[in-house]
Amino acid sequence: MTHAPDGGSLIPTGSGVIDAEHGAILDLLSAMTAGGPVGKAELAALRHEVAEHFATETAEMAVLAVERRERHELAHRNYLASIDALLAIAERGDPVTGDDANRLMLWFIVHSNTADTELVEAARRAGDEPPMISMDDWLDSLDEADRDVLRS
Ligand SMILES: [Fe+2]
């Protein structure tokens, strides 16, 4: 049996928006892994919440190198595909197990604590970069004679 605690617990990334969304998703997953129902309604609610959350993260991904962004986006697509596969099982009327819910929880915690923490850290570092110093502004501050020499 897959136990979610093997992946540890959810660590705050430092982004208020992302952490609030993670909390809401974790609530849904916790209800499922605590023995609650894992049916169509629960999985559809999870999928909705997760898709909205991934859109939030995608908007932040411009700060990542292309290769890391693609890897993160692929991980998101794979997770949505996993939820869709379980949703299809539930829609057929077949049982979705507690192990399935535990695996969804485990992935979510590990992904949040690794890829998402990296994303938030990259966004923070990008915000820390010094402002670009405009050469034109600097030249404007010089005497006219110096300015003409430097601009020529
Ligand atoms: Fe996330």
Ligand SMILES: [Fe+2]
């Ligand atoms: Fe993510």
